[in-house]
Amino acid sequence: MKIPFSWLKEHVALTKSAAEIADDLVRLGHEVEGVEEPRAAVKGVLVGHILSKEAHPDADKLSLLKVDVAGDAPLDIVCGAANMDAGDKVPVATIGTTLPNGLTIKKGAIRGQTSFGMCCSEVELGLADESAGLLILPKDAPVGAQVGEYLGLEEAVFDLSITPNRGDCMNARGIARDLAADYGLKLADIPGFTPQLDASVSVPSISVENEVDCPLYLGRRIEGIKLKESPAWMQAGLIMAGMRPINGIVDVLNYVMLYFGQPMHAFDADKLSGQISVRSADKGEAFAALDGRSLKLHDGDLVVADATGVVALAGVMGSEPTGVTESTINIMLESAFFRPARVSETRRSNAMVSEASMRFERGVDPQMVVSAMQQATRIIVELFGGKASDLSVAGSADSINSAKQVHCSVSRLESRLGVDIPESVDEVLRRMGFNIVRNSDRLEVLVPQFRHDVSIPEDMSEEYARVIGFDAIPEILPALATTAPVKKDRSIHEAVAGGFLQVVTYAFISAEEQRLFVADDGADIELENPISDAMSVMRRSGWPGLLNTAKYNLNRQQSGVALAEQGRIYMRTPKGNSEYNVLTWLMTGEVESDQWFGSARIANFFDLKGAVESWLAGRGLTGRFIADDSIQGLQAGQSAKILIGRNEAGRIGKVDGDIAGQFDIDAPVFVAEINLDLLHDGKQAKFMPLPEFPGVERDLVFLMDRKAFVRNSGSDAILQQVRKSGGKLLIDTRIFDLYEGKGVPEGMISVGVRFALQDPTRTLTQQDSDAASKAIIEGMEQKFGATLRG
Structure with missing residues (x-):
């Protein structure tokens, strides 16, 4: 919400600067987003008097002007507008002036003619979104005067973020009340006004059926208005307050709302039929809103209606058919108090929001309902003429939110x-x-x-x-008992966030299931009195439990299963029984179902490997996956140990087909396990600014012995070597191609490596790229005997 400084001064005699008042508003609990200075934004724009106007010799739509700005000599200005002539007074932005749109005026040549400034429209001055030409100033405007001061632009505008509980401060008077109380100054009285009533103007007929949601409703008819634009001072004030001028009547009501805090609405009285009633809507009742939407209302929505139907969504928005237009002659003014909760419910159910609803939802001042009606009547009659009826009143303000202690x-x-x-x-x-x-x-x-x-x-x-x-409130922490900090373990939550379903299985399994993944080395912990043979030993792996759970789900028409479990495994050691905190995964079946755009896809090793890598990355860790065909229960060629730093912290791979068959699972099954007790603290994520300089990518293709490739655990070892050789400029590397076949000697494999280089402080050179490529080529040759493929 924006409030011009001058509005506050009209309510209370403020002597402090805008900056000081902004600090005091923050202290009083009102967040100040900023203080704008519209007058300062047009400093250097002067009142100019056009002495002559001539056609540009080389452009049909340009004119050459001589403009007096009370300087040493008239200014020659090239202008593209067409609505001015000799003798007119216009705003002139002189050389060096920076306009609100960011344009800085400089001396320049336009089609061969030098221009020493620019004549401005309302758009260039930040006073309107569009204009048909230059802003023509009154004839008595003093030549050379600052336009900002002459037009009365605000010296400051406060941009406030009012908290939802302070509906009383969503207007200039409410903010001024807080300031006046804080400074010990008098808050100005609202000007008294009793409109001159005309008995020939009939009083609107009003009824309130829903008195709970509308305890007070006022109506007044004004006839014979001559609608025109609102005066410049009002339009300027509305623009400074962040609202767009619409038409004379609407502008007056918006001005009263921003100034006093009471939203009001005006109907074209000639478009209303019969008695005006405030009631609850029937379900499905039609409403054509001012914003062009056609709505079907909900049962209980609070509405204002005439004999033909709904003419306003109470406290939110009026209807388009009864809105005020340029042809309006007679109006009916509405001022009311609507129950905040009902306005909020009505607004939410219809997905509508307006300046009025924001104020009614927070609660308006009941005593301002009548005052705002009188002030709006006064301004309308003074500006647009007309004859006003007496007030039609339903309800009273005295009981609204009163006597609360x-x-x-x-x-x-x-x-x-x-x-x-x-x-x-x-x-x-x-x-x-x-x-x-x-x-x-x-x-x-x-x-x-x-x-x-x-x-x-x-x-x-x-x-x-x-x-x-x-x-002023002291910062004193309460006395607390000292306790050791406990780090919350979010391991399983992070796994679930990766798309896995959390399960909890028994820590007891059968000895036969234990032997599927663990050797019989005498380290089992056997139960002395097991419930059954199926629960006779403490588990040393979480995989049997996950396989049983997967079997259960697949037997119930689940096309794919992704499970994760955090639990403990147990084993006997020379120092006694030990237990370890582990996280296990299982993936089998479909990871993508049949769709019109593609066929189903079955899980593979790399689906689970990617999930584990993402889980590690979330903890700031990087794992190395080293091929290992000796892991019991996993298929050779599709199993690996997981190294975190120098620790072997886990295992991953495809379950042997015969073992999967024992659990009646036909699809490939992939499992992984991480010992959480062996993980160290990962790198903390920290913000890195976006690079200002471009990076480069290079591809290198190597020939290497296939046995060496397999012996060194394949791609992971190659990437590790590239990172080691690439130097400090290396930011990323990956293998983009593996190929065996035609064109590659038998027993050899072609490996394509892509790497990226970047320096945050400079643009890289060809020498940088060549040096990194050379180092990588030498490292690959030394480590694997690989040669660059020609």
């Missing part, structure tokens, strides 16, 4: 805040509207009607803290 203990508030609360602070809150009586340690508070957010002692703590200042 809070009883609390001063000592309790002081204990909560950690500071003493002097009685002088009570006086500030009284100026904010609270009726406070302090009797020794007892505090009796009568809450003002416009403060819908205060109802319990904790709310009063916040009010006192706002006045005292949160910065």
Whole structure:
């Protein structure tokens, strides 16, 4: 929400600077996003008087102007607008001026003619989104004057982020009330106004069927208005406040809302039929909103209706058919109090939001309903003429959010805040509207009607803290018992986040299942009194339990299974029984189902390997997968041990087909296991700025003995060697091709390696790339006897 500084000054005699007031607003609990300076944004734009206008000799749509800006001599300016002539006064941006759109004016030649400035439209001055030409100033505008001062542009505009509980401050008067109370200044009275009523203008007929959701509704008819644009001062104020001028009547109501906090609506009275009623909507009732949408309303939505149907979604938006247009002559003004919860429900159920709904949802000042109606009537009649009817009133403001009391203990508030609360602070809150009586340690508070957010002692703590200042509250940590920090283990949660289903299986398995993946080395822990033979030993691997669970799910028409379990394994050691915390995975069946765009895909080794690598990367770790055909229970050629640093921390591979068959699983089954107790702390992720300089990629293709490739665990060892040889500039490497066959000697394999280089401080040269390539080629030759393929 944006509030011009001048609006605040109209409510309270402020003497502090905008910057000082911004600091005080923050102390009072109002977040200040920024302070804009519209007048400063057009500094250097002067009132200019066009002395002459001539056609440009080389361009049909350009003119050559001589413009007096009260300088030593008139300025020659090339202009593309067509709505000005000699004698007009226009804004002129002089050389060196930076306009709100970021354009800096410089001396330049346009089609061979030198221009010493630029004549401006409302768009260039930041006063409108579009314009038909230059802004023509009044004839009496003083030549050479600063346009910002002459037009009365705001010296400052506060951009505020009002918290949801402070609906009373979503307007200039509410903010001014807080400032006036804090500074001990008088808040200006709202100008009294009793419109001159015309008995010939009929009073609108109003009924309120839903008095709970609408305890107060006012209506007034104004006839014979001559609608035109709102005055420049109002349009400028609305633009500074972040709203777009629409038409005279709408602008007045938006101005009153931003100024006093009471949303209002105007209907074209000639488009209404019969009595106006405030009621609950019927399910499916039609509503054509002002924003062009056609809605089917929900049962219970609060609406304003006439004899033909819904004309407004109460507190949210009016209807397009009854909206005010340039041809409107007679209007009906609406001012009301709608129950915040009902407006919120109606707005959410219809996915609509408006400036009005944001204020009604937070609660408006009930006493402002009548005042805003009188002020809007006054401004409309003064600007557009017309005759006003008497008010049609349904309900009363007196009972709305009234007589709400809070009883609390001063000592309790002081204990909560950690500071003493002097009685002088009570006086500030009284100026904010609270009726406070302090009797020794007892505090009796009568809450003002416009403060819908205060109802319990904790709310009063916040009010006192706002006045005292949160910065004044001491930073004292409470006394806590010293305990050793416990690091939460999120291992299984991270595995589940990778797409696996968490399961929990028994820690007891059969001796036969134990032998599938663990040798009979006397390290089993046998139960003295097992429940059954199927649960006779403590497990030394989590894989049997996962296989049984996979079998159960596959037998129930699950096309694919991805399981993860975190648990303990147990074994006998020379030092006694030991247990280890492990994380196990299993994947089998479909990983992608049949779709119109592709066939089903069965899980493979690399699906599970990728999942384990992602899990490790999430912990800041990198694993090396070293081929190992000796892992019991896993198929040779598709099994590997997992090294983290120098520790063998896990295993991964394809379950032997015969073992999978014992669990009635026909599809390939892949399992993995990580001993969590062997993992060290990984690298902490830290922010790295995006590189400013480009990187380079190079491909190298090597010929190497196939036996050496297999003996050195294949691709992982090659990538490790490339990283070792590539130097500090290497940021990534991968194998993009493995090939055996035609063109490759028998017993050899072709390995394509792609690597990327980058330096965050400079652009790389050919020499950098050549040096890295040479080092990698030498390293591959030394390690594997590999040669560069020609």
